[in-house]
Amino acid sequence: MEKTVDIEFTLNGKSQVLQADESMPLLWALRDRLQLTGTKFGCGMAQCGACTVHLDGTAIRSCVTPVAVVQGRSVTTIEGLESGVAQAVQQSWDELAVVQCGYCQSGQIMSAVALLEINPNPSDEQIDQSMSGNICRCSTYVRIRAAIKDAAGKLAKG
Numbered sequence: 001m002e003k004t005v006d007i008e009f010t011l012n013g014k015s016q017v018l019q020a021d022e023s024m025p026l027l028w029a030l031r032d033r034l035q036l037t038g039t040k041f042g043c044g045m046a047q048c049g050a051c052t053v054h055l056d057g058t059a060i061r062s063c064v065t066p067v068a069v070v071q072g073r074s075v076t077t078i079e080g081l082e083s084g085v086a087q088a089v090q091q092s093w094d095e096l097a098v099v100q101c102g103y104c105q106s107g108q109i110m111s112a113v114a115l116l117e118i119n120p121n122p123s124d125e126q127i128d129q130s131m132s133g134n135i136c137r138c139s140t141y142v143r144i145r146a147a148i149k150d151a152a153g154k155l156a157k158g
Contacts, residue, residue: 009070011036012080022068027051029067030077038078038106042135049134052107053077059114061133078106085116085155092150100138108134112148121152 002021009016011034020029030036030053039062042050046061053062054076055069081090089112092098099105108131115122115130122130127145136144 005068007067007071009072010074012076018067020067022066024067025063026053026065026067026070027062030062036077036079040103040106042104049107049111050104052110052134054110054114057117059111078110081113086113088151088154089113089116089147092147092154096143096147096150098140098143098147100140104134104136108136108144116148116152116155120155122148
């Protein structure tokens with residue numbers, strides 16, 4: 001039985017009230033109800049990372065997160081990334097031509113930004129570990145790691 005509730009949260013820096021079944025996956029609330037389609041559906045089991053968003057600054061998989069979890073919290077999607085770290089990551093992604101098909105890239109970028117926010121100078125091993133939950137069908141992993149290192153270098157220079 002559905003239980004529709006008002007869910008109040010901050011979305012990309014703005015207050016949001018959403019009426020939804022509290023068990024609806026956050027992914028579907030974002031895509032279908034709020035028309036933010038940058039966050040992608042991949043597997044529906046938190047295995048591929050295409051649905052990655054930030055909840056209070058932490059990378060989470062929105063496909064398995066009930067929308068009720070965001071009550072009173074802050075969600076950032078790819079459309080809302082604005083920090084200096086996000087800008088450095090996006091610039092490096094572009095300069096190093098990371099993207100091939102692009103389907104996984106919003107999740108990859110969300111995970112990379114979350115990593116650099118807590119570890120501004122990660123080793124290759126730390127990058128690989130942090131990004132291991134994001135699958136890229138095009139296998140651009142070497143370029144993804146290089147872009148994260150490049151963004152870390154940009155941030156270190158200020």
